[in-house]
Amino acid sequence: MNCNDVINNISLYIDEQLEPDQSEEIRMHLNSCSACFHVYEQLLINKETLNQVPSLPLPAGFQESLHDRLIMEKKSNHAKKWKRYGLIAALFLIGLVSVLQKDLILDKVGLGKGQENIDHYRMLASHDEKDSSMDVTPVDPGSTGDRFFTMSDNSAENSEKSIVSRTAPEEEQQHNIMSPMTSVLRDEHIDAQEEEIAQGSIAMIIQDSMDNLSDYLDKYTGPTNIGEKIFEAALDSATPELEISVPMEEFDSVFNFIAEYEKTVDYMQLESSNDLVIYKNKENTIIIIIDKY
């Protein structure tokens, strides 16, 4: 071994990671080469000195603080589990409601009456594991005169965007990144015929993604309030974005549950003036509902 070989292997020699014959070669070299021996000596001293760095004790209050965080995490996990069952049940119920409404709408179309007050809200929810912030904005239903609310993503990136004005479907596309499902639904004109398509789409997706729906429903032990279920579904959606239809008569239920839910987890601050209701978490506006009819 020459000096380079020895220097390259000196660390492994110190840690006794070499084969005996290699170690012996290095040992003999060190006995005869003062330069390499000097390097060896320095590395050995460094290693032994670092090995004497005293172990620091855990900071005061560490255990208590960790314990509190674990308890919070456990509660959060429990809530998520709860939400998962809620999602499944909600989707099922939404599907049922949609199918029932379909018949109602078709009846109305058949009678040739105006569509001013179809009892229906449309909601789009976006869920992020870390930031479940959402907006709810009214959507111009088009010529039908239907009134809808859209719940959409309001993460930090798009929190500056206006969500106050009534939003035409085209504008909504710029508003958020939509899942294929929501894109399909949003491109549709909201008239009675296409409402039927939209509701059909929802029902179909439920069918496609919930092969074991009945199994899940059997296990479901979560909330029975439909608003609770729908909101849980929105928050804990298996898909990043989920568009769901909410019957008008259930809208208050959904909305109230959002408020109650967030209050219980100390997540929202409420501001309200006239018809404008704003919910916020620390930095981002979560929900704005304007002109709730």
Place this chain on the structure above:
Amino acid sequence: MMSSEEKLLLKQAIDGDIQSFELLIQKYQRKAYNIAYRYMGNEQDAMDALQDALVKIYKSLKNFREESSFYTWLYTIVSNTCKDELRKRNKLDKITSMTSYADNESGEVLDIKDESNIPEKLLENKEYRQLLLHALNQLTLEHKEVIILRDVQGFSYEEISEILVCTIGTVKSRISRGRQKLREVVTGIMEQN
């Protein structure tokens, strides 16, 4: 491998039992804290990073495969959490605050004046230990972390390869180069004084 007692605690912890989890990690916490401290450079950041890591571990216990060592898995998550946090702060490769002269074990400022005495007195020399910790922060993270794990914490090459999820060959190479680099940095600092 885990003892039967640890396996029982693990099972209970997976089921959500916090006390079992706390018992399971009890004997590894201090070492984990010291690893985090050497990554993060101060008590508060180390404590935060360690708690983040332990919560992650609690959440993902069901993913732990018992054929591997629980403690190396734990230290892997601690190490990764610290590195993620440092990346967030854009501190990688330019870490200067991990253990500065004023943030060493004694809080004293180093004053190495007499180089001629160093070889004889180094092993007992607290100042030299502080100098080494300071010099360690001049290294790249990949060199620094292997030296922390090997020379400060005393892990074997095999354990380090598990913790850092790399081959033993990589560990050997990094330790060898890291020690050489450390020696050069120390020499440079001493020449300046």
